[in-house]
Amino acid sequence: MIEFKNVSKVYPGDIKAIDDVSITVEHGEFVVLLGPSGCGKTTLLRMVNQLEELTEGEIAVEGNNIQELNKFEMRRNIGYVIQSNGLFPNMTIEDNVMVVPSMLGWTKEEKAERFAYLMNLIGMPPEQYGESFPHELSGGQQQRIGVARALAADPPVMLMDEPFGALDPIIRSRIQEEFLEIQRSLKKTILFVSHDIDEAIKLADKIVLLKDGKVQQFDKPAELLNQPANEFVAEFVGEDSVLKSLSLYTVKDLLEGAPPTEGAAPDASDAIFEETASLRSVLSALLTPSQKNVWLKNNEGRIFGPVSAAQIESFVHRMTVTA
Amino acid sequence: MNSKAVIAWVVKIAFWALIVLFFWWTISNNMFSQLLENPDQFFGLLGRHLQIVLISSTLALLTAVPAGILLTRPKYRKYEWLLVNTANLGQTIPSIAILALAMGFLGIGIQAAILALYVYSLLPILQNTIAGLKSVNPSAKDAALGMGMTPKQILWKIELPMAASSMIAGIRTAIVLNIGTTALAYLIGGGGLGVWIFTGIQLFDNTYLISGAVPVTLLAVSVDQLFRLLQFFLVPKGIRLAQKAAIQSA
Ligand SMILES: Nc1ncnc2c1ncn2[C@@H]1O[C@H](COP(=O)(O)OP(=O)(O)O)[C@@H](O)[C@H]1O
Numbered sequence: 189m190i191e192f193k194n195v196s197k198v199y200p201g202d203i204k205a206i207d208d209v210s211i212t213v214e215h216g217e218f219v220v221l222l223g224p225s226g227c228g229k230t231t232l233l234r235m236v237n238q239l240e241e242l243t244e245g246e247i248a249v250e251g252n253n254i255q256e257l258n259k260f261e262m263r264r265n266i267g268y269v270i271q272s273n274g275l276f277p278n279m280t281i282e283d284n285v286m287v288v289p290s291m292l293g294w295t296k297e298e299k300a301e302r303f304a305y306l307m308n309l310i311g312m313p314p315e316q317y318g319e320s321f322p323h324e325l326s327g328g329q330q331q332r333i334g335v336a337r338a339l340a341a342d343p344p345v346m347l348m349d350e351p352f353g354a355l356d357p358i359i360r361s362r363i364q365e366e367f368l369e370i371q372r373s374l375k376k377t378i379l380f381v382s383h384d385i386d387e388a389i390k391l392a393d394k395i396v397l398l399k400d401g402k403v404q405q406f407d408k409p410a411e412l413l414n415q416p417a418n419e420f421v422a423e424f425v426g427e428d429s430v431l432k433s434l435s436l437y438t439v440k441d442l443l444e445g446a447p448p449t450e451g452a453a454p455d456a457s458d459a460i461f462e463e464t465a466s467l468r469s470v471l472s473a474l475l476t477p478s479q480k481n482v483w484l485k486n487n488e489g490r491i492f493g494p495v496s497a498a499q500i501e502s503f504v505h506r507m508t509v510t511a
Numbered sequence: 512m513n514s515k516a517v518i519a520w521v522v523k524i525a526f527w528a529l530i531v532l533f534f535w536w537t538i539s540n541n542m543f544s545q546l547l548e549n550p551d552q553f554f555g556l557l558g559r560h561l562q563i564v565l566i567s568s569t570l571a572l573l574t575a576v577p578a579g580i581l582l583t584r585p586k587y588r589k590y591e592w593l594l595v596n597t598a599n600l601g602q603t604i605p606s607i608a609i610l611a612l613a614m615g616f617l618g619i620g621i622q623a624a625i626l627a628l629y630v631y632s633l634l635p636i637l638q639n640t641i642a643g644l645k646s647v648n649p650s651a652k653d654a655a656l657g658m659g660m661t662p663k664q665i666l667w668k669i670e671l672p673m674a675a676s677s678m679i680a681g682i683r684t685a686i687v688l689n690i691g692t693t694a695l696a697y698l699i700g701g702g703g704l705g706v707w708i709f710t711g712i713q714l715f716d717n718t719y720l721i722s723g724a725v726p727v728t729l730l731a732v733s734v735d736q737l738f739r740l741l742q743f744f745l746v747p748k749g750i751r752l753a754q755k756a757a758i759q760s761a
């Protein structure tokens with residue numbers, strides 16, 4: 189859990205980067221700090237592990253006021269991932285990942301076991317990559333190692349500053365999904381910086397939208413999209429907020445809400461979406477001129493459809509009213 | 512093989528041919544006679560030469576490396592320009608002038624020579640230490656700090672290993688220059704192999720000149736090679752491989 193109480197930060201030169209922020213990130217919650225460049229996201233994040241000093245207010249991590257903790261010890265208990273991975277080129281991948289456990293005095297066996305676990309978690313075989321060096325890996329692999337390194341000592345809290353920001357869109361999207369999968373099983377308390385609203389909607393349990401160091405809205409993604417608190421939020425989420433909110437729902441949600449009729453056999457050229465696919469991708473398929481019919485398939489293998497754009501429209505209307 | 516590689520080979524072969532020719536010429540004209548006939552005197556001069564080099568460059572190393580580390584710490588960064596410029600001044604003044612100045616302080620003799628060569632060796636080491644430490648990726652340092660490393664741990668485990676290549680190159684340059692410049696120590700009564708070199712010049716006697724100059728050159732070349740070897744062992748494997756990969760992809 190991370191609690192911010194009336195937190196402000198003024199940089200030399202009277203630059204007010206953070207202005208009276210009070211929010212709480214609950215245990216196991218994935219919170220994304222969102223906002224335009226220069227709005228103070230990085231500053232707010234770096235105040236949690238005391239890379240930036242507080243000017244005013246109080247921050248507590250897992251119930252402890254950070255200013256009463258030893259800086260170095262508290263940082264070893266918090267995972268930290270940055271955009272340009274920050275791997276150490278002089279160390280092997282195994283040594284990189286095991287930096288914090290080494291500082292904490294883990295035995296060789298404990299470290300080897302943990303390394304193997306983490307590498308399997310991020311889908312990179314330990315025996316293949318353990319002795320490699322960072323420069324031998326692709327950008328996506330380096331960022332995966334950055335995540336594994338932050339998870340090394342199993343910290344309850346993770347701070348991530350645009351960790352996937354430098355990756356190309358296809359790799360980024362894949363790593364986001366992998367990371368969500370990992371988070372579903374590990375249930376870390378995560379504070380994650382992003383300037384990309386699509387990324388925030390995809391990942392966040394809750395979003396903090398910042399402007400000039402002030403919180404504009406702190407809410408679930410659906411609420412941010414459907415009930416913007418002010419003009420700035422409405423503008424930031426954009427006119428296509430309804431389309432964006434479609435990424436929040438999956439085929440499963442539609443099948444549970446208002447399923448299309450069951451039956452019929454799809455053609456070979458038809459599209460079939462599984463339960464986990466987002467409604468955004470389903471609608472996208474529906475709007476593709478060359479696409480014939482679009483079907484939905486549940487986990488038991490039953491086929492529903494063909495689905496129409498109107499059915500998705502009425503589903504969305506229902507969700508935005510109840511949200 | 513591309514044309515670049517062919518040219519490189521031709522140059523290399525021509526270079527070694529010249530060296531062989533040179534030694535054939537000197538030996539067949541008995542130009543090493545001083546060295547062969549007065550081995551005691553030779554070893555005396557060589558010992559003195561090494562003494563000056565060793566003491567002055569060790570002192571320079573012990574000053575410039577810590578100074579370089581200190582000047583890249585946030586607290587002292589503002590003094591960097593001052594010290595580098597001072598050291599720069601030491602380098603721009605001709606070596607003979609430094610020797611003369613040192614003699615003004617300490618009179619003639621080995622101490623003055625050591626002082627002058629010490630001052631002369633500071634800059635390459637200082638400059639390369641600072642350049643190496645500055646080249647360390649800021650995001651690596653930020654990540655290290657964020658993971659809970661202390662500044663001391665960051666220096667020893669991240670910064671120095673990553674700066675090692677540049678630092679060793681600076682030390683190598685300083686010592687190799689030092690070996691050559693020590694030949695001038697003779698001028699202020701510091702002794703060393705410069706004694707024979709200058710005697711050779713004054714008397715127009717090649718036997719003195721060659722018996723002094725060739726050992727100085729060989730000394731410089733072998734120390735240079737020794738440091739290249741050292742570089743191989745002291746620069747972390749990851750950095751070495753990354754540098755190689757960067758060169759190959761360029
Ligand atoms: N070290 C610093 N010194 C002075 N101003 C800074 C410093 N770091 C950030 N700022 C300023 O604080 C504001 C917020 O910066 P930052 O937290 O990096 O924003 P973001 O991560 O949202 O892009 C910006 O106006 C930036 O210029």
Ligand SMILES: [Mg+2]
Nearest residue numbers: 229230231381
């Ligand atoms: Mg930022």
